[in-house]
Amino acid sequence: MTDQAPSGLRPAATGSGLSPGYMSGFGNGFESEALPGALPVGRNSPQTCPYGLYAEQISGSPFTAPRTTNERSWLYRIRPTVMHWGAFRKVDAGFWRTAPAPEVELPPAPLRWDPVPIPAEPLSFVEGIRTMTTAGDAGAQAGMGAHLFFATRSMQDEYFTNADGEMLVVPQEGALRFRTEFGVIEVAPGEIVVIPRGVKVAVELLGGPARGYLCENYGGAFTLPERGPIGANCLANPRDFLTPVAAYEDRDAPGTMLVKWGGTLWAAEIAHSPLDVVAWHGNYAPYKYDLRRFSPVGPILFDHADPSIFTVLTSPSETPGTANIDFVIFSDRWLVAENTFRPPWYHLNVMSEFMGLVYGVYDAKTGGGFRPGGASLHNTLLPHGPDVDAFERASTSELKPHKLEGTLAFMFETRFPQKVSRFAAETPSLQKEYGAYGRKLAKHFDPNRPEAR
Ligand SMILES: O=C(O)Cc1cc(O)ccc1O
Ligand SMILES: [Fe+2]
CATH class of the missing domain: 2.60.120.10 (Jelly Rolls)
Incomplete structure (x- = not known):
């Protein structure tokens, strides 16, 4: 395994506390490469890519969306995603529900829950999802799921992607590392991480067990609200959003690709890490933010x-x-x-x-x-x-x-x-x-x- 430390187009560390592993800004056209020259210059699809990489586009919006909501990134990777796509078998989604999921009928009263204790059993981030509510219809790309998550073990040679929704993760106890196709994000309580739909991740514990909340957004991607008469500053400022620099895994080892698609969970055996993006550019990428x-x-x-x-x-x-x-x-x-x-x-x-x-x-x-x-x-x-x-x-x-x-x-x-x-x-x-x-x-x-x- 040759896990590469992030390098390439590193932003300068600044007095803002920006760590060298992240780039600052919200919805920018970012670019980052973990090997020098890995990013094709001035074009997306050269006849062949540097280092023998494959070019792949991931679109978060229709190709034709207006500029303000158009989201896509270009990934230069060791293997295109089709090579990480195996023979899928349906697996038990546990307590993860997807709208529409009218499971119970309750009177119109307010509801409140004490903290659900972190289970003692080994649970990965995916296995530890406990849906609390669902709203709208994931198939209609409207609504959300509100979940609790529990993680008592790291994902090992397991990778996950969610085609149903963007994931806004709010850790409440324990710190997490999200190894993503775009690079590595670490979060602790007080911070959030947002993983766009279709982005592959592996979630690791950075210490003890973790617990928190997950908002699964079936609808339009999260964006910053307009400030209106507040003006150009305050609330969440764009510079405080951090997107990881490129980091790749060149790892040939048996693993499992988990895909949530259409409210069901699917697994395929794969032979290599799909977190193999050596360089990328675009405005569709995961990010973290310190609340x-x-x-x-x-x-x-x-x-x-x-x-x-x-x-x-x-x-x-x-x-x-x-x-x-x-x-x-x-x-x-x-x-x-x-x-x-x-x-x-x-x-x-x-x-x-x-x-x-x-x-x-x-x-x-x-x-x-x-x-x-x-x-x-x-x-x-x-x-x-x-x-x-x-x-x-x-x-x-x-x-x-x-x-x-x-x-x-x-x-x-x-x-x-x-x-x-x-x-x-x-x-x-x-x-x-x-x-x-x-x-x-x-x-x-x-x-x-x-x-x-
Ligand atoms: O209900 C709540 O606690 C949330 C909430 C807070 C607030 O300051 C105003 C409206 C509102 O719904
Ligand atoms: Fe309220």
């Missing part, structure tokens, strides 16, 4: 703004302003609004909200039930808001500037109603009492006291 680089913008005088101000990435639908998915975070920030109920208001949302907590306390749920590694679902138009503890605190506390610190919650918000999986409905982690939290709120109304309480 602590997000610069939140919010109300600096009064009121609580809609959570869309905290959108890190959005998967657009064909309807303007109606996201297939918004990936929204609730991270460290100052609360300064005067005469304001500062936590989220009570609300009903036509978009459905799947939430998770990486660390800390979420300000709408201070009563203790929303724990790191746990999850909640506030489905289409289901009423929800602060628990009684959060309401009472926020209604009575002195409104000094207050910093929320050491906290990272997130939301996968989709225009589609979410169907709960059988796993999510039957796990002992489901909190049986959560549906009634609203009934613990007190009635404060007094027709004889017009002043605010």
